[in-house]
Amino acid sequence: MKYLAFCVIWVYSANIYAVEQQIDSLFKAHNAIGSMLIESADGTLKYQYNIDSNASFVPASTFKIPNTLIILEEGLIKDTSEVITWDGIVREYAPWNKDQTLKTAFQFSCVWCYQRYAKKLGTVKYLEYLKAFGYGNQLTGRDVTRFWLDGDLRVSVQDQIRFLRKLDAQNLPIEKRHISTLKQLMLSKSDDKIKVWSKTGWSGKDGWYVGYLVSNKQTWFFAHHMVIKQRSDLALRKQLMMDVLKLLKIT
Incomplete structure (x- = not known):
């Protein structure tokens, strides 16, 4: 019996090692540096790559996930079709240079839209929500529009998944209708085989692709952080994650 148990553990460990090597090969093929965490909803399966338990990063536009909930909960915007009037300032990213809605602001990661609401919310209110959500290190800083x-x-990648689990389970101090609205905004793919709720992020060298999916009636949570060395790396945030999910036969 002990011999059998040892064999099972050895085979399992060997399989995990083989998967890690394949993931490493994917990253090296693109000269990419990053870390990934993928977990089944029931917690029985976990795949991780290059995880440093002490590493954490700015969330960039992945913060639009909790930020959208805060804005809705505080009544700063009524629904996804309400117009957010453009301030007329021409910015580098063309899709931002026009009126927005919450739907387009989320889709195009419109920084000025969320900064407008951040000024109205203020630091004290954000600190309250960060604590209530248990989100990251729960700090802001001096500039409420850029924290x-x-x-x-x-x-961290672990923090991202912890929050996504709360979101999916509606285990947040937010009205359920607002959580439902956010999930509609996050839905990035939906067909007969798979549904994906996700968000990208980018600030300086920090790039993100986080979310969760349902495939074959199973829910999986994922978080990918990577080092952005040049603009062409941005496409790899999502691409590498989807390649790994396919490698693991999740999608």
């Missing part, structure tokens, strides 16, 4: 981009807020 998720280059301020003091930090999250």
Whole structure:
């Protein structure tokens, strides 16, 4: 019996090692540096790559996930179709240079839209929500309009998944209708085989692709942080995650 148990553990460990090697090969093929965490909803399966338990990063636009909930809960915007009037300032990213809605602001990661609401919310209110959500290190910094981009807020890949689990389970101090609205905004793919709720993020060298999916009636949570060395790396945030999910036969 002990011999059999040893064999099972050895085979399992060998399989995990083989998967890690394949993931490493994917990253090296693209000259990419990053870390990934993928977990089944029931917690019985976990795949991780290059995880440093002490590493945390600015969440960049992945913070639009909790930020959208806060804005809705505080009644700063009524629904996904309400117009957010453009301030007329021309910015580098063309899709931002026009009126927005919450739907387009989330889709195009419109920084000025969320900064407008951040000014109305203020630091004290954000600190209350960060604590209530248990989000990252729960810090902001001096500039309430930039704390998720280059301020003091930090999250790890583990933090990202912990929050996504709360979101999926509706285990947050937020009205359920607002959580439902956010999930509609996050839905990035939906067909007969798979549904994906996700968000990208980018600030300086920090790139993200986080979310969760349902495939074959199973729910999986994922978080990918990677080092952005040049703009062409941005496509790899999502691409590498989807390649790994396919490798693991999750999708």
